[in-house]
Amino acid sequence: MSWRICSSTRDRRVQKIAVVILNWNGRHYLEKFLPSVVKHSRDHAEVWIIDNGSTDDSLELLRTHFPEVKVHENKKNYGFAQGYNEGLKHIEADLYILLNSDVEVTANWIPPVVEYMESSNLTACQPKILDYNKKEWFEHAGATGGFIDKYGFVFCAGRIFDGFEKDEGQYDANKEVFWASGASLFIRAEKYHLVGGLDEDFFAHMEEIDLCWRLKNRGYKVGACGKSVVYHVGGGTLDKLNPFKTFLNFRNNLFILVKNYHYGSLFMLIMKRLILDGVAGMRFLTEGKLSYTWAVLKAHGSFYAHLSGMRKKRKDIRSRITEPNRVGWYESSIIVDYYFKKKAHFTELDRADFPHS
Numbered sequence: 001m002s003w004r005i006c007s008s009t010r011d012r013r014v015q016k017i018a019v020v021i022l023n024w025n026g027r028h029y030l031e032k033f034l035p036s037v038v039k040h041s042r043d044h045a046e047v048w049i050i051d052n053g054s055t056d057d058s059l060e061l062l063r064t065h066f067p068e069v070k071v072h073e074n075k076k077n078y079g080f081a082q083g084y085n086e087g088l089k090h091i092e093a094d095l096y097i098l099l100n101s102d103v104e105v106t107a108n109w110i111p112p113v114v115e116y117m118e119s120s121n122l123t124a125c126q127p128k129i130l131d132y133n134k135k136e137w138f139e140h141a142g143a144t145g146g147f148i149d150k151y152g153f154v155f156c157a158g159r160i161f162d163g164f165e166k167d168e169g170q171y172d173a174n175k176e177v178f179w180a181s182g183a184s185l186f187i188r189a190e191k192y193h194l195v196g197g198l199d200e201d202f203f204a205h206m207e208e209i210d211l212c213w214r215l216k217n218r219g220y221k222v223g224a225c226g227k228s229v230v231y232h233v234g235g236g237t238l239d240k241l242n243p244f245k246t247f248l249n250f251r252n253n254l255f256i257l258v259k260n261y262h263y264g265s266l267f268m269l270i271m272k273r274l275i276l277d278g279v280a281g282m283r284f285l286t287e288g289k290l291s292y293t294w295a296v297l298k299a300h301g302s303f304y305a306h307l308s309g310m311r312k313k314r315k316d317i318r319s320r321i322t323e324p325n326r327v328g329w330y331e332s333s334i335i336v337d338y339y340f341k342k343k344a345h346f347t348e349l350d351r352a353d354f355p356h357s
Helices: 027-041 058-065 079-088 111-120 189-194 207-217 243-260 266-286 290-319 334-340
Strands: 002-006 011-023 046-051 070-073 095-099 103-105 124-131 146-149 154-156 175-177 184-188 222-232
Touching (some): 011 079, 027 058, 046 058, 046 079, 095 189, 111 222, 146 207, 243 290
Parallel strands (some): 011 046, 011 095, 046 070
Antiparallel strands (some): 002 011, 103 222, 124 184, 146 154
């Protein structure tokens, strides 16, 4: 199925759009959220499920209740990154919409994003992501677009660390950002495959930030569309308080820096990050969260074990850098601003510290 974007001055190209949901033993989420996806996508896109070797009755549910949904079955659970990479090889489209299984979409959620991508020549984009359980509040995984500070710590408009803002329309304007959320990621298929898709060494978490940074290192643009709304449960496959998620976030954050950072001395940046991560580990310890301290230590061990491979990827990425796009890069420290200067809202950050925006 194709969808035509029209304007008063000219017709834009016809796109084939595929909404693609990766599923692993997520029958309860498919049963709950897939109806909204089918209902609000059918006029604009094909809906696909990539099943990651589920052992529950997800496939039977799809066959019985969602015959219009297309299915590709992976041979096993490859994890988030490889699961998508394997499945997308078999899905023909001009534009992918990678959608988490625990997302409720709304009417007309696709057209505003695609129109913004076309009018602004974006390669990737996300809608506004609100909390399914507190629908007037922004959700952790992306909120209204992602940014990154000079130490590699990531944050969003509408959500800085564990500080969430209420949606009062303050971020409804479309804007270019540094990264777009993998919970609902619109991305041009050609460019997805051009840069190698999601990095399978990540397994899960922050792989979309790495993908967006690789795109930006080639000069491509990433955006957030405030005119489209989805609601995300969050922690659908891995609870945000899970120590394994802490492990992945700390390790993968270091991965993205080694691979993509080229604005100064990578060695000095990594040294500073090791110190800051050590402080975080000690904070977990003083709070009695020994399993989280151990997760930080394991993250660093895994980082060192993968360092040689990441440096090879860095060399390849650097060889392909053209005119890097730094829109969304924050020249200050979000940790200092949030924890010490008590700047809890994105609008309180100094706009001068976004020199490329």
